Amino acid sequence: MHSRALVLFSGGQDSTTCLALALSKYDHVETVAFDYGQRHHVELQARLQVLAHIKAQFPQWAGKMGEDHLLDLSVLGQVSETSLTRDMVFKMEESGLPNTFVPGRNLLFLTLAAALAYRRNLEVIVTGVCETDFSGYPDCRDDTMKAMQLALSLGMDKRYLIETPLMWIDKAQTWQLAHQLGGQALVDLIVEDTHTCYLGDRVHRHAWGYGCGQCPACELRARGFERFIAQT
Numbered sequence: 001m002h003s004r005a006l007v008l009f010s011g012g013q014d015s016t017t018c019l020a021l022a023l024s025k026y027d028h029v030e031t032v033a034f035d036y037g038q039r040h041h042v043e044l045q046a047r048l049q050v051l052a053h054i055k056a057q058f059p060q061w062a063g064k065m066g067e068d069h070l071l072d073l074s075v076l077g078q079v080s081e082t083s084l085t086r087d088m089v090f091k092m093e094e095s096g097l098p099n100t101f102v103p104g105r106n107l108l109f110l111t112l113a114a115a116l117a118y119r120r121n122l123e124v125i126v127t128g129v130c131e132t133d134f135s136g137y138p139d140c141r142d143d144t145m146k147a148m149q150l151a152l153s154l155g156m157d158k159r160y161l162i163e164t165p166l167m168w169i170d171k172a173q174t175w176q177l178a179h180q181l182g183g184q185a186l187v188d189l190i191v192e193d194t195h196t197c198y199l200g201d202r203v204h205r206h207a208w209g210y211g212c213g214q215c216p217a218c219e220l221r222a223r224g225f226e227r228f229i230a231q232t
């Protein structure tokens, strides 16, 4: 049986829900994030707050929480030009992909996560990628994840399991999953502490959390939260 997991944890709603899921399933859970010169370090600050508050508010999980890793991936800013690494306005490209798409980003994340998991003896890699998301990033698709699981397992001669609990659910169901895992306390923590907004807005507080309320990430989070509330 699998017992040791590594969660790709950015400090957003999705990866926080994945972390809660891993903590409810596995004995030992470590976390990793990547610093690649995001336009704002709001996300990286948010994740430390989320970790601290989960530890403090969920004693049943606190003892399972292992090391948190932050890997420098500034090289990504050298090879790609997108609205997440440069100061650009969000828009859709002719390719049908949003200009927030960073080619190869998620493939690099998973490769580095697997290398770290190898050293730390962690066999499960949990990531909050999702096909039902608006963005349709090709490196978040189920087939890509399965191909990566195979490539990493073969290439490192170690059996990895890439777990994607959010792959086929929408944002309302992601809120619902958080509620199942950690009750209202976890929903409140996600609202207050996690960060999703592309613009790094921590000034405007809505029922669903902080954000500009306008960017695609805020819209998605807000609409999902509204539907979640309507269903409960």
Ligand code: ZN
Binding pocket: 196, 197, 198, 199, 200, 201, 211, 212, 213, 214, 215, 216, 217, 218, 219
């Ligand atoms: Zn926003």
